[in-house]
Amino acid sequence: DIQMTQSPSSVSASVGDRxxxxxxxxxxxxxxLAWYQQxxxxxxxxxxxxxxxxxxGVPSRFSGSGSGTDFTLTISxxxxxxxxxxxxxxxxxxxxxxxxxxxxxxx
Amino acid sequence: EVQLxxxxxxxxxxxxxxxxxxxxxGFAFSSYWMHWVRxxxxxxxxxxxxxxxxxxxTDYADSVKGRFIxxxxxxxxTLYLQMNSLRAKDTAVYYCARxxxxxxxxxxxxxxxxxxxxxxxx
Numbered sequence: 001d002i003q004m005t006q007s008p009s010s011v012s013a014s015v016g017d018r019x020x021x022x023x024x025x026x027x028x029x030x031x032x033l034a035w036y037q038q039x040x041x042x043x044x045x046x047x048x049x050x051x052x053x054x055x056x057g058v059p060s061r062f063s064g065s066g067s068g069t070d071f072t073l074t075i076s077x078x079x080x081x082x083x084x085x086x087x088x089x090x091x092x093x094x095x096x097x098x099x100x101x102x103x104x105x106x107x
Numbered sequence: 108e109v110q111l112x113x114x115x116x117x118x119x120x121x122x123x124x125x126x127x128x129x130x131x132x133g134f135a136f137s138s139y140w141m142h143w144v145r146x147x148x149x150x151x152x153x154x155x156x157x158x159x160x161x162x163x164x165t166d167y168a169d170s171v172k173g174r175f176i177x178x179x180x181x182x183x184x185t186l187y188l189q190m191n192s193l194r195a196k197d198t199a200v201y202y203c204a205r206x207x208x209x210x211x212x213x214x215x216x217x218x219x220x221x222x223x224x225x226x227x228x229x
Binding site for chain 1: 142151152153154157166168169202207213214215216217219220221222
């Protein structure tokens with residue numbers, strides 16, 4: 001199975017800050033990577049697919065980059081509604097696997 | 108409105124069975140691959156199973172293979188997960204999710220249900 005490792009596991013930031021979350025795959029996955037946002041008690045929400053494609057309706061302050069084994073999710077200017085847990089997910093091969101999550105907290 | 112609504116969760120004893128349902132609306136259900144993902148409260152997301160658009164192909168995580176069966180009814184626009192020989196470790200919130208690919212498996216999930224809670228305990 002492909003292991004997905006996110007860093008950091010948690011981060012504290014302020015409204016307006018730029019935040020970057022990284023995700024590393026245990027083997028190359030080309031651009032088969034997605035990012036999700038999850039708030040407590042809610043289902044995950046797709047933000048980015050194919051490593052850098054912004055899902056319809058997602059604000060442009062979210063962006064994704066990377067290919068192969070190393071990927072990043074960047075939030076250019078944090079808004080209050082962005083405080084949540086973020087997961088990466090490899091879509092290259094089965095079983096599909098997720099990172100352990102990055103909790104983004106208010107500083 | 109594009110929507111997935113799960114039902115069927117509940118409390119079941121170890122070794123018991125449960126069938127989850129996921130009713131789809133607002134999109135061409137028969138054109139999309141569908142997935143099940145579960146999450147233990149406070150923990151991460153785990154992919155469980157998927158089924159192709161016409162129901163002819165399925166796959167499972169090793170942890171549920173041989174115990175869970177995924178199926179779909181295009182006429183009812185409903186996805187199912189039959190869970191047998193349930194274990195305490197199967198306790199989780201179960202989500203159904205739509206594959207973003209139209210007619211293909213792109214393996215990113217763009218539409219999610221609200222989740223249904225399964226608790227396996229005596």
